[in-house]
Protein backbone atom coordinates (compact mmCIF):
# COMPACT_ATOMS: atom_id res chain seq x y z
CA UNK A 818 0.00 0.00 0.00
CA UNK A 819 1.24 3.50 -0.84
CA UNK A 820 1.87 5.70 2.18
CA UNK A 821 -1.05 7.95 1.19
CA UNK A 822 -3.46 4.96 1.23
CA UNK A 823 -2.19 4.01 4.66
CA UNK A 824 -2.85 7.51 5.80
CA UNK A 825 -6.38 7.36 4.41
CA UNK A 826 -6.98 4.04 6.10
CA UNK A 827 -5.74 5.39 9.41
CA UNK A 828 -7.94 8.44 8.98
CA UNK A 829 -10.99 6.26 8.32
CA UNK A 830 -10.22 4.10 11.35
CA UNK A 831 -9.72 7.17 13.48
CA UNK A 832 -13.02 8.72 12.36
CA UNK A 833 -14.95 5.45 12.86
CA UNK A 834 -13.53 5.18 16.33
CA UNK A 835 -14.68 8.72 17.10
CA UNK A 836 -18.17 7.98 15.76
CA UNK A 837 -18.36 4.80 17.91
CA UNK A 838 -17.49 6.78 21.00
CA UNK A 839 -20.12 9.41 20.34
CA UNK A 840 -22.73 6.74 19.49
CA UNK A 841 -22.03 5.15 22.85
CA UNK A 842 -23.21 8.35 24.49
CA UNK A 843 -26.64 8.59 22.88
CA UNK A 844 -29.29 8.22 25.59
CA UNK A 845 -32.81 7.20 24.49
CA UNK A 846 -35.58 9.51 25.74
CA UNK A 847 -37.30 6.55 27.44
CA UNK A 848 -34.15 5.74 29.43
CA UNK A 849 -33.65 9.35 30.51
CA UNK A 850 -37.32 9.79 31.44
CA UNK A 851 -37.38 6.56 33.47
CA UNK A 852 -35.23 8.47 36.01
CA UNK A 853 -37.66 11.43 36.11
CA UNK A 854 -40.22 11.90 38.93
CA UNK A 855 -42.92 12.41 36.23
CA UNK A 856 -41.84 10.23 33.28
CA UNK A 857 -44.92 11.08 31.18
CA UNK A 858 -44.35 14.83 31.51
CA UNK A 859 -40.66 14.29 30.77
CA UNK A 860 -41.46 12.42 27.53
CA UNK A 861 -44.04 15.04 26.50
CA UNK A 862 -41.55 17.86 26.97
CA UNK A 863 -38.69 16.13 25.15
CA UNK A 864 -40.71 14.80 22.21
CA UNK A 865 -41.45 18.39 21.18
CA UNK A 866 -37.77 18.72 20.23
CA UNK A 867 -37.09 18.10 16.52
CA UNK A 868 -35.06 14.96 15.86
CA UNK A 869 -35.16 13.76 19.47
CA UNK A 870 -36.47 10.36 18.35
CA UNK A 871 -32.89 9.31 17.60
CA UNK A 872 -31.98 9.90 21.24
CA UNK A 873 -30.01 12.47 23.15
CA UNK A 874 -26.35 12.81 22.23
CA UNK A 875 -24.25 13.76 25.25
CA UNK A 876 -22.64 16.19 25.24
CA UNK A 877 -24.42 17.80 22.29
CA UNK A 878 -27.04 20.34 21.35
CA UNK A 879 -29.95 18.96 23.41
CA UNK A 880 -28.85 20.10 26.91
CA UNK A 881 -28.38 23.77 25.91
CA UNK A 882 -31.69 23.60 24.03
CA UNK A 883 -33.48 22.36 27.16
CA UNK A 884 -31.74 24.99 29.31
CA UNK A 885 -32.25 27.99 26.98
CA UNK A 886 -35.19 27.41 24.73
CA UNK A 887 -37.39 25.43 27.10
CA UNK A 888 -36.10 26.50 30.54
CA UNK A 889 -35.00 30.11 30.26
CA UNK A 890 -37.55 31.12 27.61
CA UNK A 891 -40.34 29.39 29.54
CA UNK A 892 -39.34 31.14 32.77
CA UNK A 893 -39.31 34.46 30.94
CA UNK A 894 -42.83 33.85 29.60
CA UNK A 895 -44.04 33.10 33.12
CA UNK A 896 -42.31 36.23 34.40
CA UNK A 897 -44.15 38.25 31.72
CA UNK A 898 -47.45 36.60 32.63
CA UNK A 899 -46.82 37.48 36.29
CA UNK A 900 -46.60 41.18 35.40
CA UNK A 901 -50.10 40.99 33.97
CA UNK A 902 -51.36 38.93 36.91
CA UNK A 903 -49.99 41.54 39.32
CA UNK A 904 -51.77 44.31 37.44
CA UNK A 905 -55.04 42.37 37.20
CA UNK A 906 -55.25 40.92 40.71
CA UNK A 907 -57.99 42.40 42.89
CA UNK A 908 -57.42 40.05 45.86
CA UNK A 909 -54.54 41.69 47.80
CA UNK A 910 -53.21 38.28 49.00
CA UNK A 911 -53.13 37.01 45.45
CA UNK A 912 -51.39 40.19 44.34
CA UNK A 913 -48.75 39.63 47.06
CA UNK A 914 -48.24 36.08 45.82
CA UNK A 915 -47.69 37.25 42.27
CA UNK A 916 -45.26 39.98 43.34
CA UNK A 917 -43.21 37.48 45.36
CA UNK A 918 -43.35 34.89 42.57
CA UNK A 919 -42.15 37.49 40.11
CA UNK A 920 -38.97 37.89 42.20
CA UNK A 921 -38.63 34.09 42.40
CA UNK A 922 -38.80 33.91 38.61
CA UNK A 923 -36.16 36.63 38.19
CA UNK A 924 -33.97 34.26 40.24
CA UNK A 925 -34.72 31.35 37.90
CA UNK A 926 -33.56 33.40 34.89
CA UNK A 927 -30.15 33.84 36.56
CA UNK A 928 -29.96 30.15 37.43
CA UNK A 929 -30.71 29.14 33.85
CA UNK A 930 -27.99 31.51 32.59
CA UNK A 931 -25.52 29.99 35.06
CA UNK A 932 -26.58 26.46 34.10
CA UNK A 933 -25.95 27.29 30.44
CA UNK A 934 -22.48 28.67 31.20
CA UNK A 935 -21.70 25.65 33.37
CA UNK A 936 -22.69 23.30 30.54
CA UNK A 937 -20.53 25.23 28.06
CA UNK A 938 -17.51 24.86 30.34
CA UNK A 939 -18.35 21.18 31.03
CA UNK A 940 -18.97 21.94 34.70
CA UNK A 941 -21.83 19.48 35.05
CA UNK A 942 -21.91 19.72 38.84
CA UNK A 943 -22.77 23.42 38.63
CA UNK A 944 -25.22 22.74 35.82
CA UNK A 945 -26.98 20.35 38.18
CA UNK A 946 -26.96 22.66 41.24
CA UNK A 947 -28.34 25.56 39.21
CA UNK A 948 -31.22 23.41 37.98
CA UNK A 949 -31.83 22.40 41.61
CA UNK A 950 -31.89 26.11 42.52
CA UNK A 951 -34.60 26.71 39.91
CA UNK A 952 -36.70 24.00 41.57
CA UNK A 953 -36.21 25.62 45.00
CA UNK A 954 -37.21 29.06 43.70
CA UNK A 955 -40.31 27.69 41.99
CA UNK A 956 -41.29 25.75 45.11
CA UNK A 957 -40.92 28.95 47.14
CA UNK A 958 -43.32 30.61 44.73
CA UNK A 959 -45.72 27.67 44.79
CA UNK A 960 -45.87 27.56 48.59
CA UNK A 961 -47.24 31.08 48.79
CA UNK A 962 -50.95 31.29 49.63
CA UNK A 963 -53.72 31.66 48.65
CA UNK A 964 -54.95 29.06 46.17
CA UNK A 965 -54.42 30.37 42.70
CA UNK A 966 -56.98 30.26 39.87
CA UNK A 967 -54.41 31.33 37.24
CA UNK A 968 -52.17 29.24 35.01
CA UNK A 969 -49.27 29.76 37.44
CA UNK A 970 -49.53 26.47 39.42
CA UNK A 971 -49.41 24.54 36.12
CA UNK A 972 -46.45 26.58 34.87
CA UNK A 973 -44.64 26.02 38.19
CA UNK A 974 -45.05 22.26 37.77
CA UNK A 975 -43.77 22.40 34.23
CA UNK A 976 -40.75 24.45 35.29
CA UNK A 977 -39.92 21.78 37.88
CA UNK A 978 -40.33 19.05 35.27
CA UNK A 979 -37.93 20.87 32.92
CA UNK A 980 -35.40 21.40 35.72
CA UNK A 981 -35.54 17.73 36.67
CA UNK A 982 -34.68 16.87 33.04
CA UNK A 983 -31.62 19.16 33.29
CA UNK A 984 -30.59 17.46 36.54
CA UNK A 985 -30.84 14.02 34.91
CA UNK A 986 -28.87 15.21 31.85
CA UNK A 987 -26.16 16.46 34.25
CA UNK A 988 -26.17 13.12 36.07
CA UNK A 989 -25.58 11.29 32.78
CA UNK A 990 -22.77 13.71 31.94
CA UNK A 991 -21.28 13.18 35.41
CA UNK A 992 -21.30 9.43 34.80
CA UNK A 993 -23.85 8.65 37.53
CA UNK A 994 -25.80 6.49 35.05
Ligand SMILES: *[C@@H]1O[C@H](CO)[C@@H](O)[C@H](O)[C@H]1NC(C)=O
Nearest residue numbers: 898899901902904905906967
Ligand atom coordinates in the same frame (compact mmCIF):
# COMPACT_ATOMS: atom_id res chain seq x y z
C1 LIG B 1 -55.99 40.83 32.60
O1 LIG B 1 -57.16 41.60 32.40
C2 LIG B 1 -57.45 41.86 31.04
C3 LIG B 1 -58.62 42.84 31.00
O2 LIG B 1 -59.68 42.39 31.80
C4 LIG B 1 -57.78 40.52 30.35
O3 LIG B 1 -58.07 40.72 28.99
C5 LIG B 1 -56.55 39.61 30.46
O4 LIG B 1 -56.83 38.33 29.93
C6 LIG B 1 -56.15 39.47 31.92
N1 LIG B 1 -54.88 38.74 31.92
C7 LIG B 1 -54.61 37.78 32.80
C8 LIG B 1 -53.30 37.09 32.63
O5 LIG B 1 -55.37 37.45 33.69
